[in-house]
Amino acid sequence: MKGEMDARQIFGIGKRFIGLILLMAFAGAVVAGVISYFFMTPLYQSTTQLLVSREAGETQELTEQNIKADLQLVNTYSSLIKSTAVLGKVSEQLPFTAPEEELRSQIKVDSAEDSQLIDITVIDSSQKNAVEIANATATIFQQEVKTLMNSNNVKILSPAVVNDDAIPVSPEPIFNIIVGLAVGFMFGIGAAFLLAYLDTSIKDEEDVRNLLGVPVLANIPPIDGVKEELASAKVGLQEKEA
Structure with a gap:
């Protein structure tokens, strides 16, 4: 994450943090709506x-x-x-x-x-x-x-007249909600990139290539049953010592 990112990495970050991005966009829209309907005085x-x-x-x-x-x-x-x-x-x-x-x-x-x-x-x-x-x-x-x-x-x-069906010229709740949605979405993207930047853990061979700058020669998949065998051997050793 320290070097330059290509389009695939950017897409990967967006996909990884899509929940956070959508949550912040939704929160921005809700906050804008609440402020518009309940805290702003109609004009x-x-x-x-x-x-x-x-x-x-x-x-x-x-x-x-x-x-x-x-x-x-x-x-x-x-x-x-x-x-x-x-x-x-x-x-x-x-x-x-x-x-x-x-x-x-x-x-x-x-x-x-x-x-x-x-x-x-x-x-x-x-x-x-x-x-x-x-x-x-x-x-x-x-x-x-x-x-x-x-x-x-x-x-x-x-002359001006009173209109019982007059609509306030301000605030404009729908417009404010759209703006809140957009602002929340942008903050979500910013938060996603910040979290990705701060995350230094290695998750796959792509991270190894980016970090070390060398190709990956082999990828060893998890071996089924190894963990269970190690755990069983450890238990047997403890019983024998007892």
């Missing part, structure tokens, strides 16, 4: 969608300049949503305790490229709280745009 996601449009009275002509202006507003508004001016008031308005920094970490603002739509996505351990945070953020942001930007061009296109 729910809710999204409110906003539309940034041109104000009434402004030209609605879709010129390149107007489109660029609208897209710049989307970028500005995306940053404004997570500002203290908005989240500070959201924190005060919510019926449950939600510090501003915590809200900032829960809220994700997305806008597709070249789109005037803004998605406010909230992740929380309570689906109801996630819905309230998303909608409160959208409403207060809409109000703040009127005050800070002197503009009324934000519309709530699709």
Whole structure:
């Protein structure tokens, strides 16, 4: 085991320790499943969608300049949503305790490229709280745009709603179990090679060749009855001496 191993030796180690490898793979999957189902808190996601449009009275002509202006507003508004001016008031308005920094970490603002739509996505351990945070953020942001930007061009296109059949976005038990299975399998292989490396006993002629680097000239099989004859002779000798 001290030298380089060929494919046959590697296969032999895997075959020899297959029970250990499968056991550790199974253990990894079980541990991942138990942690996913019993120790990880389910997280729910809710999204409110906003539309940034041109104000009434402004030209609605879709010129390149107007489109660029609208897209710049989307970028500005995306940053404004997570500002203290908005989240500070959201924190005060919510019926449950939600510090501003915590809200900032829960809220994700997305806008597709070249789109005037803004998605406010909230992740929380309570689906109801996630819905309230998303909608409160959208409403207060809409109000703040009127005050800070002197503009009324934000519309709530699709408010978040509570869904009784909502599935948590995290954890993902099946994915975690597969990862646990793979990790356990790899640890099992590592343990098998470590045990094989530490095992210096000679088991067959292949080990003799690998250890001494010389060919095996003969292989003497066990001779039936030799052990019994030796044991019988030893007993007879002891009786004679007695």
